[in-house]
């Protein structure tokens with residue numbers, strides 16, 4: 001089985017096509033309008049969970065299907081292209097890589113195609129936060145926060161504000177002076193918005209066998225505000241940069257498969273609801289399903305990337321034509337600064353094909369093959385993961401849509417371990433800052449593929465939306481709300497089973 005999967009991956013043949021058809025006449029996946037009835041039956045069969053949750057499953061060591069990277073593992077493990085990319089795709093990937101790493105400079109500059117930074121910004125390149133295409137980390141003592149920033153907004157005041165939020169016209173209402181993001185850097189001649197300080201308080205928790213685990217609770221202080229006070233009821237949400245692998249495959253998951261996992265009113269009574277993140281105005285057919293970001297506030301990699309250019313780096317694109325980035329009308333000195341828009345180079349600071357290439361790059365960073373997927377201890381840990389109900393939210397597998405934008409992402413059996421839905425994760429993780437359809441306690445289930453390589457790629461570990469968890473065990477112990485039962489289940493395990501579960505996560 002392993003050998004066959006390797007040959008197929010190398011030749012780019014779709015893995016699922018080789019599996020036997022499903023017996024019976026009922027249509028098990030009526031929402032899969034991209035598939036023939038015969039394919040639907042085949043796919044449904046592949047997606048059935050194994051009777052023994054600790055049993056090995058075909059192809060699970062290839063979490064990104066034929067796009068999985070089998071390159072040798074080192075600190076560049078997250079930087080390889082989808083293994084099934086064409087030659088022209090590999091060329092575009094290399095061009096996109098250059099743009100992802102590019103340092104933007106302030107205007108005017110002699111390198112005209114690279115200017116336009118800021119005026120306010122959080123980092124000068126995409127790579128500055130998504131370190132080696134992996135996740136960013138909260139700063140160590142004495143470091144400036146870069147890969148962790150604060151999103152800002154204010155609650156609705158007037159009826160008009162409420163309408164804008166309820167209709168979906170706006171995700172959030174910007175803080176009137178500081179906008180939707182707190183920028184801790186500015187180009188020469190302009191003040192940064194202020195400084196962000198992070199302090200941690202230690203919080204011991206005890207597992208059922210008496211073992212003590214120390215969690216750290218972050219506390220954020222906004223200091224040296226350069227543009228006057230913030231509105232007193234400002235809401236802040238700390239966010240650390242997530243890893244960049246497998247994003248095109250997440251985009252290729254059929255929306256119907258995500259909606260089929262939603263249970264907004266917990267009809268099955270398992271304590272876990274799961275709500276889709278709907279974005280934008282209009283009825284069901286006009287709204288977009290959010291998938292990206294810690295609250296699933298972006299519908300596509302391109303939308304998230306254009307948002308990052310504007311909000312994080314201060315670069316305009318065709319999709320977010322704001323050369324002054326997140327400057328607000330009250331920040332007049334910021335609006336007076338020169339921009340990098342030059343008619344002869346294109347309409348925006350990062351015109352297409354720049355945004356297109358960055359989007360292509362971000363959609364094609366490969367998920368590495370799993371290590372030790374057949375190790376008996378890892379398989380036992382996989383069983384524990386299922387027994388504790390972790391896979392209710394961290395949904396193991398999908399077969400991507402045949403209608404996906406990019407051929408390499410179509411009809412692949414993938415193992416991201418996420419439902420891409422929003423869950424109430426309890427008071428401990430709440431940011432109390434609603435965004436779109438996500439309330440102040442909800443977060444999107446993050447994919448777990450590649451999570452075992454975090455330290456190899458980033459040189460350290462930090463998990464959850466603000467990087468507060470220093471180990472996978474701490475991340476689990478922070479689960480509350482809909483995740484409370486799974487967390488309590490973990491705390492009640494004997495040491496050997498805890499280790500098996502952590503080994504399984506480490507093999508992803």
Ligand code: HEC
Pocket residue numbers: 100122123124125126127128129130146147148149239240241242243244247291292293294295297301304305308309312313358362
């Ligand atoms: C200042 C740090 C920073 C910079 C610079 C940055 N990002 Fe991000 N990125 C983040 C954070 C934080 C998130 C999570 C956002 C959220 O939850 O709203 C994110 C999320 C993303 C995601 C969604 C990933 C997922 O799993 O949901 C993509 C795609 C992305 N960034 C692309 C880019 C691109 C392309 C650039 C450069 C144009 C860039 N980012 C620059 C911090 C950064």
Ligand code: HEC
Pocket residue numbers: 272294385388389390391392393394423425429443444445446447451462463464465466472475476479482483486487490505
């Ligand atoms: C109710 C849904 C739900 C259940 C059940 C659940 N998780 Fe999660 N998990 C989440 C969400 C949502 C987050 C992100 C929370 C945040 O960032 O604040 C998360 C985060 C994580 C992370 C950190 C991921 C990262 O990229 O930083 C790990 C590891 C994890 N979960 C493992 C587990 C394990 C193991 C179990 C079972 C013991 C489990 N989860 C059960 C929803 C769930």
